[in-house]
Amino acid sequence: xxxxxxxxxxxxxxxxxxxxxxxxxxxxxxxxxxxxxxxxxxxxxxxxxxxxxxxxxxxxxxxxxxxxxxxxxxxxxxxxxxxxxxxxxxxxxxxxxxxxxxxxxxxxxxxxxxxxxxxxxxxxxxxxxxxxxxxxxxxxxxxxxxxxxxxxxxxxxxxxxxxxxxxxxxxxxxxxxxxxxxxxxxxxxxxxxxxxxxxxxxxxxxxxxxxxxxxxxxxxxxxxxxxxxxxxxxxxxxxxxxxxxxxxxxxxxxxxxxxxxxxxxxxxxxx
Amino acid sequence: xxxxxxxxxxxxxxxxxxxxxxxxxxxxxxxxxxxxxxxxxxxxxxxxxxxxxxxxxxxxxxxxxxxxxxxxxxxxxxxxxxxxxxxxxxxxxxxxxxxxxxxxxxxxxxxxxxxxxxxxxxxxxxxxxxxxxxxxxxxxxxxxxxxxxxxxxxxxxxxxxxxxxxxxxxxxxxxxxxxxxxxxxxxxxxxxxxxxxxxxxxxxxxxxxxxxxxxxxxxxxxxxxxxxxxxxxxxxxxxxxxxxxxxxxxxxxxxxxxxxxxxxxxxxxxxxxxxxxxxxxxxxxxxxxxxxxxxxxxxxxxxxxxxxxxxxxxxxxxxxxxxxxxxxxxxxxxxxxxxxxxxxxxxxxx
Numbered sequence: 001x002x003x004x005x006x007x008x009x010x011x012x013x014x015x016x017x018x019x020x021x022x023x024x025x026x027x028x029x030x031x032x033x034x035x036x037x038x039x040x041x042x043x044x045x046x047x048x049x050x051x052x053x054x055x056x057x058x059x060x061x062x063x064x065x066x067x068x069x070x071x072x073x074x075x076x077x078x079x080x081x082x083x084x085x086x087x088x089x090x091x092x093x094x095x096x097x098x099x100x101x102x103x104x105x106x107x108x109x110x111x112x113x114x115x116x117x118x119x120x121x122x123x124x125x126x127x128x129x130x131x132x133x134x135x136x137x138x139x140x141x142x143x144x145x146x147x148x149x150x151x152x153x154x155x156x157x158x159x160x161x162x163x164x165x166x167x168x169x170x171x172x173x174x175x176x177x178x179x180x181x182x183x184x185x186x187x188x189x190x191x192x193x194x195x196x197x198x199x200x201x202x203x204x205x206x207x208x209x210x211x212x213x214x215x216x217x218x219x220x221x222x223x224x225x226x227x228x229x230x231x232x233x234x235x236x237x238x239x240x241x242x243x244x245x246x247x248x249x250x251x252x253x254x255x256x257x258x259x260x261x262x263x264x265x266x267x268x269x270x271x
Numbered sequence: 272x273x274x275x276x277x278x279x280x281x282x283x284x285x286x287x288x289x290x291x292x293x294x295x296x297x298x299x300x301x302x303x304x305x306x307x308x309x310x311x312x313x314x315x316x317x318x319x320x321x322x323x324x325x326x327x328x329x330x331x332x333x334x335x336x337x338x339x340x341x342x343x344x345x346x347x348x349x350x351x352x353x354x355x356x357x358x359x360x361x362x363x364x365x366x367x368x369x370x371x372x373x374x375x376x377x378x379x380x381x382x383x384x385x386x387x388x389x390x391x392x393x394x395x396x397x398x399x400x401x402x403x404x405x406x407x408x409x410x411x412x413x414x415x416x417x418x419x420x421x422x423x424x425x426x427x428x429x430x431x432x433x434x435x436x437x438x439x440x441x442x443x444x445x446x447x448x449x450x451x452x453x454x455x456x457x458x459x460x461x462x463x464x465x466x467x468x469x470x471x472x473x474x475x476x477x478x479x480x481x482x483x484x485x486x487x488x489x490x491x492x493x494x495x496x497x498x499x500x501x502x503x504x505x506x507x508x509x510x511x512x513x514x515x516x517x518x519x520x521x522x523x524x525x526x527x528x529x530x531x532x533x534x535x536x537x538x539x540x541x542x543x544x545x546x547x548x549x550x551x552x553x554x555x556x557x558x559x560x561x562x563x564x565x566x567x568x569x570x571x572x573x574x575x576x577x578x579x580x581x582x583x584x585x586x587x588x589x590x591x592x593x594x595x596x597x598x599x600x601x602x603x604x605x606x607x608x609x610x611x612x613x614x615x616x617x618x619x620x621x
Binding site (some may be wrong): 009015017094120123126159245 | 276290294295297298313316317321322323427431433491509510513515517530531532533553554555556559562563564565566568571574576
């Protein structure tokens with residue numbers, strides 16, 4: 001089974017204990033440590049890294065890509081960082097702080113895009129705002145060689161609940177225009193398949209919980225597995241350890257019988 | 272037997288929580304989203320762009336009169352809750368779900384509860400973490416006497432949110448009801464009150480090191496049933512983008528450790544279906560019964576389960592465990608912590 005290393009910020013993950021959380025956060029607090037984790041994952045056979053971009057991860061991935069070709073999948077926009085900025089600076093302030101981080105070329109490109117969408121952005125339109133944020137983060141990450149771009153799950157779940165198909169189709173279209181493959185991360189794969197219909201084929205990978213215990217498989221294990229089977233190789237398993245209840249090596253083997261594209265794992269088990 | 276007609280629900284306040292509840296009410300089979308009330312001129316376009324198509328009214332009065340909901344979800348800033356409650360219940364009875372914290376003071380929380388009782392409506396408060404399967408299971412084990420007589424506990428509630436000056440209503444005590452205690456620690460306080468009953472006495476210290484409200488607190492809590500323990504809470508703790516909570520409970524017959532993804536149990540004798548000695552109940556062993564996960568990062572199944580509990584209560588006309596009565600106990604703990612911290616003395620809860 002193909003494996004991708006989950007490089008979302010350690011602060012954003014769930015842990016069984018507070019001390020486990022502190023250990024993990026401390027372990028991945030420096031770019032060198034993240035770089036080393038990528039190296040180990042690659043050595044153990046991982047084919048990709050799935051990352052939410054923050055300064056630590058970006059530095060580590062730039063260093064990695066100076067000499068390695070591990071496929072990079074990024075999740076945009078970084079909603080955790082954006083929501084914190086939103087509280088501190090308001091919507092306009094949060095957006096402007098991202099805009100100011102861009103290089104001159106990216107500023108022009110994203111500025112023009114914003115001008116085209118000025119009306120919807122001024123009305124706090126969900127689709128226009130989400131896409132603009134995603135575009136700004138991708139523009140800021142131009143130095144990285146990115147293969148796939150995933151819409152952040154917080155936006156995905158809201159769009160699925162509201163059945164906002166245009167967010168998904170436009171996200172996929174813009175990714176393709178940039179020469180990237182589009183991806184989704186969702187805890188609601190059954191609803192995603194229903195809302196997206198045939199448009200799901202625009203997404204090279206959809207990451208959803210899949211494990212031997214049915215943990216976080218909404219609305220249930222059987223329904224999720226039926227969707228995975230009807231879209232062979234498109235879905236990737238997350239939450240394979242069922243919240244830490246199943247050892248990683250067993251967990252990966254446990255989902256191997258399904259026609260998945262692979263699994264996104266917190267670390268890659270030894271061969 | 273045919274399914275009953277959906278419960279007609281409206282949302283008051285179209286901010287972040289209003290949006291979350293609106294989406295759930297729209298996807299949940301037992302409810303129908305019939306409207307929003309929000310005075311902001313752009314609310315309708317903003318909500319519609321997220322797929323929330325219910326009509327948006329500029330006032331509570333307009334919403335109630337035009338949409339005639341069976342229940343309302345109050346998601347406005349905390350200091351407005353009492354006024355909104357009065358307005359909601361002035362014309363005709365509607366069931367009320369109120370986001371937490373319920374009020375900025377015990378006096379307001381009592382007035383809100385009194386209004387609900389007077390009108391005979393069902394009510395609930397939005398302490399969503401209590402609906403996580405692992406928390407419900409811990410409460411069930413305690414209620415089943417797994418630990419025997421409960422003696423003491425220690426608890427924490429940490430999140431990484433405040434590391435410098437903050438602005439907005441959330442960081443003004445008179446509008447939000449306080450800082451980390453009222454707005455984050457209250458989730459843990461609610462769970463403690465649900466487990467151990469009415470609060471009797473509080474001794475606490477608080478500290479403001481970044482914002483204008485308290486950013487951390489330590490509280491000793493004495494419950495009327497005899498349980499005592501300590502809560503440590505902070506929203507300036509690095510490493511936790513979502514609330515990280517934990518409770519360790521000691522009883523005469525064992526110890527229960529409630530964590531985010533599991534319960535650890537040590538029993539001196541088999542009880543409540545659990546063996547003697549150490550055992551682990553992973554969250555993955557507990558049924559989640561969730562049809563849509565709105566926010567996986569904070570445990571989205573809890574939102575879905577919370578809605579189901581409220582809907583069931585409205586239909587059966589039996590108050591849920593998360594009623595405003597239970598939330599009043601939480602409000603007493605919050606106010607006790609602030610009173611004790613201000614006076615430097617233990618605060619006896621009347």
